[in-house]
Amino acid sequence: MSSLIDELEARKNDFILVADVINLMANATNSTPSQVLDYLDTNNIDERLTIFYMDERYNFHSYRKPLVGLGYETETTYFALKDAMMFEPINKHGIFGKNQVTNNVINDVYERTYDINHHKRNREDDYLTLSETLDFLNSKKGFNTSSYDLRKLRDLARKKLLTPCFYFSGYVGSFSFENTKNFYVEVITGYFTYRLLAEEVCSSDDYITIPSCETGNEIRIYRILEKHTAEYVDNDNGVFLLEKKPQGFHDTEKVELKCIEADEIRFSKREINSYIASLTNSNENQNDSSVQHDSELLAKLEKLQAENDNLNSRLSTARNTYKQHRNEIKALQEKIKQADIEKAKLIEQLNKVELTDKPAIIENNTILYVTPAISIMNEVIAEFWIDYDPNDPAPKQSTITDWITDKFDDVSDALALNIDKVCRHTSARSGGKYKR
Known part of the structure; x- marks a missing residue:
């Protein structure tokens, strides 16, 4: 057998299988492997001992996984032997006695060492x-x-x-x-x-x-x-x-x-x-x-029950208050409903009012004979000139004539032009105000 391979195999002598530690402790303490795991976990073994795995080159690397989560991987992972022997929760049970360690390890015909009890x-x-x-x-x-x-x-x-x-x-x-x-x-x-x-x-x-x-x-x-x-x-x-x-x-x-x-x-x-x-x-x-938490849960339950009783009392008071004012609330709701109906009617009437229904008004409020052209004049005055401020730019003639011909059917361009001339504010005429 190659001496180089022997040297690599010797590296394993510094480590011990996790499964071996668990089983040795179980035998020494008359416990189950699961109980040993719980015991080691309670003693924070993950913080005290590093778990290793061995690669194909006989190199050992840390394996970042908690002990209780290894499962069958305890058969292929290791503790450093010196660390395990120095960890008090393990060594105090005497599992590293001479007989317990050396009797498990034998040399084969090629002078290799392995744990025969592990296979057993x-x-x-x-x-x-x-x-x-x-x-x-x-x-x-x-x-x-x-x-x-x-x-x-x-x-x-x-x-x-x-x-x-x-x-x-x-x-x-x-x-x-x-x-x-x-x-x-x-x-x-x-x-x-x-x-x-x-x-x-x-x-x-x-x-x-x-x-x-x-x-x-x-x-x-x-x-x-x-x-x-x-x-x-x-x-x-x-x-x-x-x-x-x-x-x-x-x-x-x-x-x-x-x-x-x-x-x-x-x-x-x-x-x-x-x-x-x-x-x-x-x-x-x-x-x-x-x-362990029964008493705490009972205390919380009693507190919640008291809070619930208080809420029920407040709800009863609110319900009684609501009943007292229910008729008044219904009456107010009915008045609001009627007011909304009246408001809608008034809006509808206002929308139906047409400026064409208004006759021309002259001095002394005398109502004159109304023709279609005069009605158009009234609408032009209402649209463009009633609120006109001489300091503002005046609407263009083309704007007014286009508005007339678009709004009223059968109105010629000539009539629209004449209506604009008659209705146009004196300050908005191209020649300025009429001379008297």
């Missing part, structure tokens, strides 16, 4: 079929009020609350440093998954096509049950599931696993229990909060 725990888990998963969820009546079906199970998988997977035991290949010359093949037994497997939960097909190097939909290791070395890592490019050992990378397409039967989809019972526990804890927290 995976083998001890139950992996349920779709029907078994639904039966198990629906049997837990204490945490849900509605029954589970395939659609709801698919939605849980889409939200990454549960992970669909399938069993495979055989050759598994992957790249190292994204170089085809470093294509590794090893026999692995375990459960695998990929992102779009969630969509197959409701499928009615008999077979499921396995993706091959699809970006964003790569096959990834979900749980390892058994492997021969610690060399293999689940890098960002995913893995290849092979029906037999290829002669090289160029041969993988020929021997790659193409499909599985639809009824091979499984769900981890341990993960299902964690999901149920998270819902149960959420309900319990809600109940505790409700009990």
Whole structure:
């Protein structure tokens, strides 16, 4: 085995899987993993310890996600070992004793190290079929009020609350440093998954096509049950599931696993229990909060009741006042209605008044004989000259003659011109005022 690879593998010795910390604490305190998560969250572990993930080059990077939201990612994320050992809420339970740490880590034939108990725990888990998963969820009546079906199970998988997977035991290949010359093949037994497997939960097909190097939909290791070395890592490019050992990378397409039967989809019972526990804890927290605030809610209710009584009293007073003045209001409304009717009649009468109905008025208010031309003269005087101010510009002759011919039918241009001359104000004549 390359000494360079050994050096890279040694980097992992400075880190410990998040899942290992949780399980060690659960065993040491006789608690469930969910209770350990709640305990660590209460002690603000996200503020005290950094969570890391390892890339394909054995480099560790911080992973900005809260511990309680990791789900199955606790199997692929790490704490810095020295930080975890110095965090008092963890180390006070004695989980880092010599026997508890070193006995879990062994060297394989290639002098690689890995946690054998981690794989053992995976083998001890139950992996349920779709029907078994639904039966198990629906049997837990204490945490849900509605029954589970395939659609709801698919939605849980889409939200990454549960992970669909399938069993495979055989050759598994992957790249190292994204170089085809470093294509590794090893026999692995375990459960695998990929992102779009969630969509197959409701499928009615008999077979499921396995993706091959699809970006964003790569096959990834979900749980390892058994492997021969610690060399293999689940890098960002995913893995290849092979029906037999290829002669090289160029041969993988020929021997790659193409499909599985639809009824091979499984769900981890341990993960299902964690999901149920998270819902149960959420309900319990809600109940505790409700009990804690009962007195406050009762006080608020009493205050609101008093305010409501006061409003009802004021409403009753206002209603009585309204009844007392209702007849007066109706009478006033009727008077307003009648006044509006009278106003409308007067406006209508004024609109019907025509200036042509007014006879010519001369001195001493003597009414003369009225002809059509005189009526036109009266309208011209009313339109242009009644309110004329000699200091203002006078209307043009063409303006008045055009107005006459437009307004009155059968009036010649000559008659219109003569009417303008007769009606025009003396100060507006081209020759000035008439000489006497």
